[in-house]
Amino acid sequence: MEFDYDLFVIGGGSGGVRAARVAAGEAGAKVGLAEESRYGGTCVIRGCVPKKLMVFASEYGETAKDAQAYGWKMMAGGFDWPTFRDKLEAELDRLEGVYRNLLANSGVETFDMRARIADPHTVELSDGTRKTAKHILLALGGWPVKPDLPGAELAITSNEIFHLDKLPKRLLIVGGGYVACEFAGIMNGLGVQTTQYYRGAQILRGFDEEARGLVSEEMMQSGVDLHLGTNVLEMKQVEDGIWVKGTNGSERVFDQVMFATGRAPNTTDMGLEDVGVKLGRRGEIEVDEFSQTSVPSIYAIGDVTGRVELTPVAIREGMAFVETVFKGNPTPVDHELIPTAIFTQPEIGTVGLSEEDARDQEPIEVYCTSFKPMQQAFAGRSDRVLMKLVVSQKTRKVLGCHIVAPGAGEMIQMAGIAIKMGATKEDFDRTVAVHPTMSEEMVTMRQPVRTA
The missing domain is CATH 3.30.390.30 (FAD/NAD-linked reductase, C-terminal dimerisation domain)
Structure with missing residues (x-):
C-alpha cells in the first residue's frame, strides 16, 4: 500500500528531532513529525540547558566572595531573578527556533499538535486528521510525577521552577535524585533558604557511595538543610505559605514546595495498548536492542523506553534507528560505559x-x-x-x-x-x-x- 510518509515521528525532543532530520536529510525519507508542546523537549526547554544556566548563575555569589579573598576590591549586590529569568526564557525561545529550523531545512513536515497511534501504520492528530506511515517512531519522553498525598497540588515540579514570578524566601525540595540535588544547590546558591527532604538513607541512589557521601556533606556545609530518612505526609495552604508535615514529626511553613520525586514515561492515552505495543511496569515502552517495539512497524527511543534517560543516549538511539531502518545497516545501541x-x-x-x-x-x-x-x-x-x-x-x-x-x-x-x-x-x-x-x-x- 501507498503511505503518506516513510516515517512519522511523535515527539520533538532531542531524540525525535535527530531521527527525523537524519532520516529526511541523509536517507532521503519522507518524514512527518508531531509535537504537542515545545520543540527541543525536556533537555532544551525544561531540563539540562536551563538547569545548567541556573547552575552558572547560582555559582557567581561564591565566586564573588572568592574574588575578594584573592584581592579584588568589589561590592556585589544581590541576585536579580527577573533579569536572569527573562534572559533565560529568551534563550529557550532562540533554541526552540533552532530546532524548528533544523527540521524545516531537512524537509521534515511538522505538526504542532498531539498525535496518537490509530493502528500499526496510522497516527491520528488532535484535529482528527490521520496520517499513514511505513514506520512510526515514538520519542514521547517523560514527565515529572507528584506523589499521591494530601495537598500535593500545591507543589511545583522542575517544569515550573524556571518560570517563577519571584524567588521564594523558603523552599522545600522533596526527593534525593540528581534533579532534587541539583536544584537544592542552585536555589541555595541564589540565596533561597533551601530545605531538602529525602526518604532514603543517602541522596543520589545508584551512584558510588563515597561520591554520594561527599556531595551530601558538601551540600550541607554550603547551607542546604538536608533531612535524610524524611518524607512529606501532608501539605496545606496557610496564610503565610504552604504548611508541610514531615514523617520526622516536623511541621514547617515554606513559600514553595518542589517535588523532584521521579519521572514517568509519556505513554498515557497514546493508543499503544490497543495496537499491541507492550508496556513495562512503569508504563515504559518495551523495545529490543534495535529500539523495535512488539509491533514491527513501531519503534521507540529516549526516556519513554526507560533505558538510560540521558539526552545524548536518546540522540544515539535515534541515529541507530535511522541506520537500522533507513540505511540497511542494523545497528544496536551500545549502553555500556556511558559517562x-x-x-x-x-x-x-x-x-x-x-x-x-x-x-x-x-x-x-x-x-x-x-x-x-x-x-x-x-x-x-x-x-x-x-x-x-x-x-x-x-x-x-x-x-x-x-x-x-x-x-x-x-x-x-x-x-x-x-x-x-x-x-x-x-x-x-x-x-x-x-x-x-x-x-x-x-x-x-x-x-x-x-x-x-
Missing part, C-alpha cells in the same frame, strides 16, 4: 561501575584521593574534592571512575574515552600529569587504598 555528569555543587562526573557494583562482580582494587583544591583553599574555603578509580584485579582494567569536583563533567568526558577503550590502571600510570591541576591526581595514585 555522565550531575551538576550538583560540587559536581559529580562518573563512568562505569561504582565501587559497590564492581565489588559484587569481581575482586577489585580501589585507588582514591580526597583533598582541598588549590583555588578554593587559597580563598579560605574548606571544600573537598574526590578522585577515584575502581580497578579489576584480574584484567587491571579501570571498571569505574568517579570525580567529585568543580568541572567534574568536563573531566569525565575525557576519562570516559580512555575507559571506553579499555584502559588499564597502568595506562593511567604511564600518562604524565598535567600540573598544577586537580585532574592530575587521576594519574598519580600509586597505591590502592583498599582491595575488595
Whole structure:
C-alpha cells in the first residue's frame, strides 16, 4: 500500500528531532513529525540547558566572595531573578527556533499538535486528521510525577521552577535524585533558604557511595538543610505559605514546595495498548536492542523506553534507528560505559561501575584521593574534592571512575574515552600529569587504598 510518509515521528525532543532530520536529510525519507508542546523537549526547554544556566548563575555569589579573598576590591549586590529569568526564557525561545529550523531545512513536515497511534501504520492528530506511515517512531519522553498525598497540588515540579514570578524566601525540595540535588544547590546558591527532604538513607541512589557521601556533606556545609530518612505526609495552604508535615514529626511553613520525586514515561492515552505495543511496569515502552517495539512497524527511543534517560543516549538511539531502518545497516545501541555528569555543587562526573557494583562482580582494587583544591583553599574555603578509580584485579582494567569536583563533567568526558577503550590502571600510570591541576591526581595514585 501507498503511505503518506516513510516515517512519522511523535515527539520533538532531542531524540525525535535527530531521527527525523537524519532520516529526511541523509536517507532521503519522507518524514512527518508531531509535537504537542515545545520543540527541543525536556533537555532544551525544561531540563539540562536551563538547569545548567541556573547552575552558572547560582555559582557567581561564591565566586564573588572568592574574588575578594584573592584581592579584588568589589561590592556585589544581590541576585536579580527577573533579569536572569527573562534572559533565560529568551534563550529557550532562540533554541526552540533552532530546532524548528533544523527540521524545516531537512524537509521534515511538522505538526504542532498531539498525535496518537490509530493502528500499526496510522497516527491520528488532535484535529482528527490521520496520517499513514511505513514506520512510526515514538520519542514521547517523560514527565515529572507528584506523589499521591494530601495537598500535593500545591507543589511545583522542575517544569515550573524556571518560570517563577519571584524567588521564594523558603523552599522545600522533596526527593534525593540528581534533579532534587541539583536544584537544592542552585536555589541555595541564589540565596533561597533551601530545605531538602529525602526518604532514603543517602541522596543520589545508584551512584558510588563515597561520591554520594561527599556531595551530601558538601551540600550541607554550603547551607542546604538536608533531612535524610524524611518524607512529606501532608501539605496545606496557610496564610503565610504552604504548611508541610514531615514523617520526622516536623511541621514547617515554606513559600514553595518542589517535588523532584521521579519521572514517568509519556505513554498515557497514546493508543499503544490497543495496537499491541507492550508496556513495562512503569508504563515504559518495551523495545529490543534495535529500539523495535512488539509491533514491527513501531519503534521507540529516549526516556519513554526507560533505558538510560540521558539526552545524548536518546540522540544515539535515534541515529541507530535511522541506520537500522533507513540505511540497511542494523545497528544496536551500545549502553555500556556511558559517562555522565550531575551538576550538583560540587559536581559529580562518573563512568562505569561504582565501587559497590564492581565489588559484587569481581575482586577489585580501589585507588582514591580526597583533598582541598588549590583555588578554593587559597580563598579560605574548606571544600573537598574526590578522585577515584575502581580497578579489576584480574584484567587491571579501570571498571569505574568517579570525580567529585568543580568541572567534574568536563573531566569525565575525557576519562570516559580512555575507559571506553579499555584502559588499564597502568595506562593511567604511564600518562604524565598535567600540573598544577586537580585532574592530575587521576594519574598519580600509586597505591590502592583498599582491595575488595
